[in-house]
Amino acid sequence: MCGIAGILYKKDATSRNASTGHALIEMLNGCQHRGPDSTGFALYGPSHDDQLRMRFFIGTGDEATVATTKIKEILADHNAHIIEDEVVGNNYRVVVEFDGNVQKLSYDLEHAAKVISIGSSLEILKDIGTAHEVDDVYHVNSFSGTHGLGHVRLATESDVRPEAAHPFWATGFADIAIVHNGQITNYWKMRRRLEQRGFEFNTANDSELIAVYLADKLSQGFRLEEALETSIEDLDGTFSFLVSTKNEIGYAKDKLAVKPMVMLENEDMVAIASEEVSLNKLFPGQALSTMEPAPGTFCTWHR
Amino acid sequence: MKRIDLSAISVREGNELLRKMAEQEDIIEVLNPDAQHHIGVGLTSPCTVKIRGSAGYFCGGLSDGARFEVDSNAGWGLGDNIYNGTVVVGGNAGAIAGVAIRGAEIVVKGNMGSRAGQVMKKGTLLCCGNANFMAGYMMYGGRIIILGDSGERVGEDMSAGDIYVAGKVNSLGSDAELIDLPADELDSIMAFLDKHEIGFKGSFQKIHNAGKKLRYATQEPQRRSLPFFKHSAEMTYWNEKIQEDVFVKSQIGRYRIRGYGTARALPHVSDIAFRKKIDPDRIESGVVDQVRMRTEIGGINGAEPLKLSMPVMVAPMSYGALSASTKRAIAIASGMSDIAENTGEGGMSDAQRGAAKQLIFQMLGGRLGWNIHDMKRADGLEIYISQGAKPGLGGQLMANKVTKELAEIRGIPEGIDLRSPSRHPDILGADDLVIKVEEFREATGYRLPVSIKLGAGRVRDDIKIAAKDGFDFIELDGMQGSTGAGSSEVIEYVGIPTLSAICEAMDALDEIEFRDKVQMVLMGGLRDGIDAVKALCLGADAVAFGSSAIIAGGCIACMQCHIGQCVTGIATQNPDHEDRYSPEQEALNIHRFFESVRWQIAAITNALGYDSVTQLSRDDLVALTPEAAAITGLPYEPEHRDETDAIAIKAS
Known part of the structure; x- marks a missing residue:
């Protein structure tokens, strides 16, 4: 019940006029209608x-x-x-x-x-309120790193609390964050499997499960794209999610394609969001050559 | 040529300007669209709108007669429900392009997303690139032309219509069939391509409905119906009902279908009573004038509210399940009693619109009968998610009720066993629902209240979603609610009783502190004014009557609504049967019933010591059974049993 956004700049900061934090604020502002309750950012600073x-x-x-x-x-x-x-x-x-x-x-x-x-390198900033309200308190704008994720949330199944806001950190695994739109229906089955192997969960939110699932794969030596590939098979439900690590971002989309996702890639950057309106916020007034990732697909980009 | 710059004004202001300009201008240019949603929604003047960039969700949706040209891409639901008109998109279109169109020509020069043309009725959807999966999903008519590849499961569960694919057919959907292309149809396709200046050389494969799945091979044998009380009698082994059930299944080899709601004994409002002893002899004759009953529903966010003379409305029942005469009688009665009537699924007729003073227009997933013109002449809009009798399932209308006239108003082929989809093409979560509600508000100038009808299932979560998505009111329907046709197992066993539903709903609103921000209408087996007052005490702002309204108008509760041979002329589309129904006379009967409800509401409210229905509260109630006490949290005081019977008898 929400909107997601992610951006990765392929070149160094000197070539652009706005910070990564600023870009994500704009993108989330564009899709705030999808989730007015809380807003959050996963940003990467110097490491x-x-x-x-x-x-x-x-x-x-x-x-x-x-x-x-x-x-x-x-x-x-x-x-x-x-x-x-x-x-x-x-x-x-x-x-x-x-x-x-x-x-x-x-x-x-x-x-x-x-x-x-x-x-x-990772810092997650999230709280109740809109993108601009969260920025006012946590100075999201000041993060200039190379990539990041954002999320707006409409709380339905749990309370409006800052802890329930996204992005989720992969509890126990440094620098891995996730934003997710959808619902994982085999949540408890997957969670029990991971718990039996000693992992701990901080919330009952299915997005945290995706984060831990991916982090576990990465710690086993999988590359991010391999972890995303298995996630599409292992996770049941409707989902469009974005994941970020210290130097890459990626997406995965379920086979039913119930949750929207649009992306824009050029030589400077890749930006992914729930709706094109978020991408246009980065390029006001321009007609963009966007594409919608196909159902059941994944992709990663790294610095 | 006039210009609208969406970097300077909001889409809402832009649309208002667009509607005004379109009355005079031929061409209007929209600058800086930046993929914003709802551009051009509800436009009904013939003009050309040039969108200089990308459009968001529902571009050109709910319009009639206009032409939209989008330079770049379009989001989900391109051209939603367009009656007539043209949309040309220079780039790609997102999911469900051409959803529910009723005659539009839609041209997508790039690729289009999944489920294109879902539940479309008429018109042409052309995709010059590749389509994603399930193009033509549940389409009822019209044609889809795909110059590239079809995507997976093309034509999934299509009822009618044609799909033409020039590229690769990746895989066929359920009940879809690949056939050779008739020569005259090729000519027609080429003429369409020429008209839109699309250069193309090549051949097509045609996909249509194989007709193997969506029809029942064997009808249920006609039998003398068992009366409702035999159904609702205690379940003893091998009783008459069980035997009949087994026999019929031995003939048809599948689940049975019937009308009405659950006949099992479930906790209901009859398991709660008023705390205060009500003495029927002390009720004054002029009590109706002494109690404030006028209730406004739907104005909470600034829309023009329904103004009800009492907190009562008619529950949604479709023209289709019911005959046109019955719908007219109910509409007349609702007008006479000054309450609101509801179209139900099957569209709005002139007779119904004329007779009802206040009319809610209902939209379901199949978008049967849904259109901008009737939206504009409604007094309220309703998004149906599900109903209490069969939560989570779509509707069923058997072939012999799908007459020519009925098919026309719904925009479907005549004589099919009609299944209404169980879900909406464009409402797959709370986030999409927000955008859909906004589309309705844009299309009707934010004038009409928008409500959501929920069958009681996952009540707590659903109510929270509905409240947070900004609906003006919620219509909550419990398991005792009826249907015109549903699987009998589902009707009997699936759902949440009305009493539990309203209690859970109120708890949910309290949890998110939304009690004052959305209104609640309760329905589902409510029978009279006594039930109504109990519902109001439990927190409902109004109630709706369905079954009791049609019983007042002559229904004998035989539960054979689905057959189409209703002896009273109510649940039928057969003119011979319908002739037995006298709408003018039944309207008076239904009206008198509503007046008895009014009297009961007034009498009880007054006897409880109040002069307004808004003063009623949970404190006025007790539970008569341990189950009801557990469900409602009311004190268990069985000694109050039977005290309201006297009121029921006295009501006239």
Whole structure:
């Protein structure tokens, strides 16, 4: 019940006049009618191999103080040394020096706090409100990275809460994010399979399942396109989703093609969205040579 | 030539301007369309609209007589439901291009998305490139010409119409058949291509309906019908009903079909009662004038509301299931009682429109009888998702009810066993639904309330979706609701009882704090004013009566509505049978029934100590059974049993 968007610039930032964050704000603004409840972004900043960027929902007031203290304790337990931290909106954002096991650290953090994202480069910004409202609080515009994803959500089956907003981080796997439009009908079957192998889930949202499913494949040595290919067979339901890693984005579309998806590719960039209206937001007034991915297909682009 | 620049104004303003300009101008140019939705929706003046760029969803939809030229691409639902007119797209079209067209010529110069021409009735859809899967899905007529490849499952479940493919036929859909192309049809195709200046040399293969699937080979044997109480009697083994069921199945080898709703004993509003003892002897004769019953429905977001003299309307029942005379009688009665009538699925007739003071126009997935002109003369619009008697399933209208006249108004071939699709081509989720609702509002200038009819299934989620998608009101239909024809197993066993449905719906609205932002109309086996007041107490803003209205007008509840040989002339399209029905007289009977409902609502409301129906609340109710208490959360107080019977007797 939503709209999705993704963009990857093939060239360096100098050749364009707007940031990746700005492009995604515009694209989501174009399809906000598909999901007025909440908006979210997965953005990639400059990466440092021995550093992790983390974001948590901490709420406000005393609740926030308690949450922050707890997070700091766990980071200390794992020898994650805080380099910088700040409170933005209802987020606690922290950058740490860390060279241990990310999955173990993140599961420990999950048990104590509401993790939004963890990655050497990835940061997920999401909250209740429109693209512009979320930008006002979290400064999405300032992210100039090379690629990112966005999502607008109409909450139907779960509450309007910031935690239920997309994108979803692949819990336990650094730098992997997903946005999804649709419904996975074999959610519980797939989730149990992954849980039996030790993976943890942070929500009951089917989009998180796709993220963990793909991350698991990647950690087994699959390339992203191979993981997307198997996802079309393994996941049952209606879906159009976008996935991003540290240096690539990709899409997969179910065989029924119930959920829309339109893409535009040129030598500078590839942009994918639920509706062409989002793509036109990047190129106002122009007639675009867009294409609709065929049912049951997938594709990836990397930097 | 005039210009409209959509970078300066909204689509809504642009469409208003377009409608005004089109009355005088021949050519209008739309600049900076930027793939925005609903461009040109509802345009009914002959003019040419040149769209300089890409158009979004439903470009040119619900229009009649105009020509649209889109330079680049078009989104989903290109030319939706166009009556007559032309659309030419220079690039690609998204899914369901030409959906439900009733006579348009649509030319897509590039490729087109999946399910092109779904439920189309008449006209031509041309794709110069390749089509995606299921082109011609459930089409009822017209033709699709594909110069490239057909895509998978072309012609899936088509009822009629022709599909011509010049490229590769990737695979055939269910009940579709490949045949040689008749020479005269080739001439007609080439003439169409010439007319639209499409250069093409090559040959075509033709695909049409094989006629093997969508027809019943064996009809049910006609038998003396079992009365409703035999159906609803306790289930003992091998009773009359079970025996009949087994016998009929032994003849036809499939599920049975019947009319009406479930006959099983299920929790219902009769399992709850009023907390306060109502003494029929103390009800004053002028009580109707002492209670405020006027109810406005649908104005919550600024549309012109339905103005009901009491919180009651007629439930949607189709011309098709019912005879034209019956629909007219109900319309007259609704006008006399100053409540709203509903067209149901089968389109709007002049007689019905003329007789009903307030009329809701219903749209189903098959878009049977749906069109812009009747939308404009309706007082409310309704998107049917499902009905309580058979949630999740489409409608069935057996061949002997699909007469020439009926086929014409629905835009389908005469004499087919008509299955209405169970889902909409363009409503596949809450996100698409938002865009569809907006299309209706654009087409009718935001004047009419738009409602959604939901059969009770996954009530909690469905209600939340409906509320969030901005409908003006919701019509919720429980399992005790009736149908003109449905599989008897489904009617008996599938659904959520009306009582559970309204309670779940109210909880859902409370959870998202939408109680005051959308109105609720409850239906599904509500029988009289007593049931109505209970529904109002539980949170409904109004109720709708279907079965009780037709029973008031002479129906004998034999449940054989689907056969088409209704002895009372109600559920038939056979003129000999229909002659037995006297619309003027039955209109008076139905009207008197509605007045008895009015009296009951007033009497009970007054006896409960109120002077307005809006003061009724859950606090006025108790549960008579443990099940009803569990369902409603009302206190279990069985000692109140039977107290309202006296009111029922006194109502006249």
